[in-house]
Amino acid sequence: GQNIDQPTEMTATEGAIVQINCTYQTSGFNGLFWYQQHAGEAPTFLSYNVLDGLEEKGRFSSFLSRSKGYSYLLLKELQMKDSASYLCAVPPRGQAGTALIFGKGTTLSVSS
Amino acid sequence: DAGITQSPRYKITETGRQVTLMCHQTWSHSYMFWYRQDLGHGLRLIYYSAAADITDKGEVPDGYVVSRSKTENFPLTLESATRSQTSVYFCASSEGSSYNSPLHFGNGTRLTVT
Numbered sequence: 001g002q003n004i005d006q007p008t009e010m011t012a013t014e015g016a017i018v019q020i021n022c023t024y025q026t027s028g029f030n031g032l033f034w035y036q037q038h039a040g041e042a043p044t045f046l047s048y049n050v051l052d053g054l055e056e057k058g059r060f061s062s063f064l065s066r067s068k069g070y071s072y073l074l075l076k077e078l079q080m081k082d083s084a085s086y087l088c089a090v091p092p093r094g095q096a097g098t099a100l101i102f103g104k105g106t107t108l109s110v111s112s
Numbered sequence: 113d114a115g116i117t118q119s120p121r122y123k124i125t126e127t128g129r130q131v132t133l134m135c136h137q138t139w140s141h142s143y144m145f146w147y148r149q150d151l152g153h154g155l156r157l158i159y160y161s162a163a164a165d166i167t168d169k170g171e172v173p174d175g176y177v178v179s180r181s182k183t184e185n186f187p188l189t190l191e192s193a194t195r196s197q198t199s200v201y202f203c204a205s206s207e208g209s210s211y212n213s214p215l216h217f218g219n220g221t222r223l224t225v226t
Contacts, residue, residue, distance in 0.1 A: 030211040042202060042217035043155070050211065087155070091211060099145045099170060100215055104154035 002026045002092050004103035011109045012078050020073045020106045022088030032071050033100060034062055035087040043087055046073070075108075083110045115139075118203050118218035125193050126226055133188045133221045135203030143208035144186040145215065146170075146178065148199040155202065161186055162208070193225045 003025040012018040024032065031050035035043040049055055049064035049071060061074040073086055085107045089100040116137040125131045137144065146158040147170075157170030159178040167178050175197060177189045190197055200222050204215040 033214060042219050043215075044217070045214035048212045048214065099147075099157045099160045101157075102147075102155040104152070 002090060002101045004088055004090065004101065006086075006088050006103040006106045008104070009107045009109070011111065014078055014080060014110060014112050016078050017074065017076050018078060018108065020075070020086050020108065022071045022073075022103060024069050024071070024088070024090050024103075026069075026090050026092070026101075029066060030091050032062075032064055033089040034071075034073050035089060035102075037085045037087060037105070039084070046086075078110050080110050080112065083108060116203060116205050116216055116218040118201075118221050120221060121219065122222050124224045124226060127194060128192050131190045131193055131223070133190075133201055133203075133223070135186045135188070135218060137184055137186075137203075137205040137216075139205060139207070139216070140183060141205035141207050141216075142183070143206040143213075144180065145204040145206070146176070146186070146188045147202045147204065148172065148197075149202060149220075150199050158188065158201075190223075193223075195225050197223065198225045199223060 005023045033048050034046040036046050037043040047062040049062050054063045059076045064071045085105040087105045088103040092101050119134045145160040147155045149155050156172050161167045161180045164183050180186050200220050202220045203218040206215050207213045
């Protein structure tokens with residue numbers, strides 16, 4: 001089966017760096033997704049990692065360690081608009097085209 | 113513009129009534145999904161579909177029915193609504209041809225069952 005764990009809440013200040021962790025257990029692995037969801041809105045795709053290491057996309061970076069079943073999302077130069085929930089997700093049973101299993105999400109609050 | 117749209121955005125219904133939530137996508141994506149999102153549970157899969165006339169159950173299918181007669185539409189029906197089905201419902205689609213195909217979500221339907 002699949003199990004995904006994320007911290008429930010995090011707080012940070014504008015301009016800071018924050019790391020949101022995700023640990024997972026899955027039978028068969030074919031990548032890990034991160035989504036952002038602002039309050040009252042739909043989740044939107046941020047990143048996909050399938051190989052170990054860090055992938056950078058502007059202020060956001062995502063890291064994966066397959067051997068440790070661990071990923072993190074790194075947000076730099078935080079802005080107020082980064083206040084949102086961040087969802088970690090994996091494909092179940094490693095099958096393409098099937099639905100993603102989501103963690104419960106980490107709610108990030110950015111203050112000035 | 114291409115995209116995925118859900119209707120209605122908000123719906124209030126009474127216990128025992130049948131209600132249908134609509135989902136329409138213009139990308140011609142093969143895969144479509146229905147999730148519900150509740151505090152403390154996150155997003156949970158209700159049903160998904162790999163193509164027209166092919167559907168399969170997800171994690172929480174009880175009390176729901178889906179159909180997919182056309183690739184672009186994937187309606188979700190609550191046959192006899194219960195208060196426990198009060199939730200935010202998200203429809204999503206995916207090209208699904210490779211492992212890195214992301215899900216694209218509609219704006220959601222907030223359903224209240226009284």
